[in-house]
Amino acid sequence: MSPRPQLSIVMPVLNESxxxxxxxAALAPLRESGAEVIVVDGGSSDGTRAAAWPLAxxxxxxxxxxxxxxxxxxxxxHGRTLLFLHADTRLPPHAPALVERALAxxxxxxxxxxxxxxxxxxxxxxxxxxxRSRLTGIATGDQAIFVTRAAFKAxxxxxxxxxxxxxxxxxxxxxxxxxxxxxxxxATSGRRWDRHGVWRTILLMWxxxxxxxxxxxxxxxxxxxxxxx
Numbered sequence: 001m002s003p004r005p006q007l008s009i010v011m012p013v014l015n016e017s018x019x020x021x022x023x024x025a026a027l028a029p030l031r032e033s034g035a036e037v038i039v040v041d042g043g044s045s046d047g048t049r050a051a052a053w054p055l056a057x058x059x060x061x062x063x064x065x066x067x068x069x070x071x072x073x074x075x076x077x078h079g080r081t082l083l084f085l086h087a088d089t090r091l092p093p094h095a096p097a098l099v100e101r102a103l104a105x106x107x108x109x110x111x112x113x114x115x116x117x118x119x120x121x122x123x124x125x126x127x128x129x130x131x132r133s134r135l136t137g138i139a140t141g142d143q144a145i146f147v148t149r150a151a152f153k154a155x156x157x158x159x160x161x162x163x164x165x166x167x168x169x170x171x172x173x174x175x176x177x178x179x180x181x182x183x184x185x186x187a188t189s190g191r192r193w194d195r196h197g198v199w200r201t202i203l204l205m206w207x208x209x210x211x212x213x214x215x216x217x218x219x220x221x222x223x224x225x226x227x228x229x
Contacts (some may be wrong), residue, residue: 005036006078007096011056012069013039016087019189023087033098036079040069067158067165069182074152083146085212086123089190091144097182102180106150108173109180110168112208117190117224119198126185134181137174141166142188151176161218163208163225204228 009027013020020039027037039052042064050058062072074110081099085091092098102109112130115122129140139145145166147155155172158165173179193201205214208221 005079006076006084007034008036008077009075009083009085010070011037011039011085012042012066012075013044013048013052013087014042014047014064014075015044015046016083017044017048017051019087020048020051021055023085023090024052026090028055030091030096033096036077038073038077040073043153044070065160065162067160067162069120070165071157071160074149074157079144080149082149082152083142084141085142086141086188088191089142089144090187092184092186095144097122098182102182103146103148106180106199107177108145109148109182110143110145111182111184111186113140113143114185115189115190115193117194117212119190119193121173121198121214122190122193124197125193125202126208130181133179137178138167138170139179142186144186145169147173157191162222163218165218165222167209167212 009030011023015022022041024037027035031037037056039056039059040062041059042062043048049059058076060072060076062069069227074082081103083099112132113126115126122164133143150171154176155169159168161168170179204225208225212218
C-alpha cells in the first residue's frame, strides 16, 4: 500500500485546455516527492480532462462551481493537508516544506501573490492584496489557501455558493485561529485584468465585496459579475 501523502493539491478547472498542461507539469516535481494532485473538472468542453489525465493522480468530475469542485476534490483527497490551487497559479519553490512549517503553528494559511500581466499596476495590486489579507485575515483563492484536513472539516468546507466562497471559508477558518500569511509568493495570471482593464476590474471587485459584506446574496452578485466582466 502506498504511504498516505502529507499534501493533497486540489485544482478546480473549467475549460482550461490552454493552461492545464503547464499547470500540472509545474506540479510534477511535487508529485515525485509524494504530493497528491487532484484535478476536479466542472464540465469542460475543450479537452481539459483528457489533457489532465496523464499528469494528475486523479481527475474527477463535479457539478460546475468552484466551491462544489473543491469540496469534491477534498472529499477524495488522502493528504493530511489540503492546498487549493487555481490552474493559472504557480507555487513557489519548496512549497510543501513551507506549508508544513507554517502548519506547525497554524491550522490554515495562504501565500503572498504576484500577478503576471501587461499592466504596470499589477505589482501594486498584488501588494495591496497581500497587505489587505494580512490586516483582515481573509485569503482569496489566488493566494493558494492551504488547510489541515481537520480544520477544513471543522469549518464545514467551502460554502457551496457561486461567488466569494474563498472569503466565506476564510471567515469560518478565522474562528479556529489566524492564518499563516507566508511571504513566499505564488505567481498568478493577470489575464482577468488584461482582458477587462485594471481599473474596471478593481472597481467591480470592490463593489462586489462591499455588497457581499452588506448581505447581498452571492447568487445575485455572480449575475452582476458575469454581466460586467
